[in-house]
Amino acid sequence: xxxxxxxxxxxxxxxxxxxxxxxxxxxxxxxxxxxxxxxxxxxxxxxxxxxxxxxxxxxxxxxx
Ligand SMILES: [Zn+2]
Numbered sequence: 001x002x003x004x005x006x007x008x009x010x011x012x013x014x015x016x017x018x019x020x021x022x023x024x025x026x027x028x029x030x031x032x033x034x035x036x037x038x039x040x041x042x043x044x045x046x047x048x049x050x051x052x053x054x055x056x057x058x059x060x061x062x063x064x
Contacts, residue, residue: 005040 003020011034018027022038029036 005038007036007039009034009036011036 009029012032026035
């Protein structure tokens with residue numbers, strides 16, 4: 001199981017989460033569509049509400 005890091009969208013301020021494999025890469029935010037660079041934040045944030053996995057940013061609670 002790989003570690004994940006939390007980061008924040010600079011466009012809409014949504015909390016995102018991604019595999020550490022994505023550090024330094026960019027993906028569009030699922031909320032506002034802005035390109036977000038994956039960069040680790042100190043673990044002081046609340047639980048992330050979105051998860052970036054397999055190269056895609058998806059809601060953590062998937063309904064589909
Ligand atoms: Zn956003």
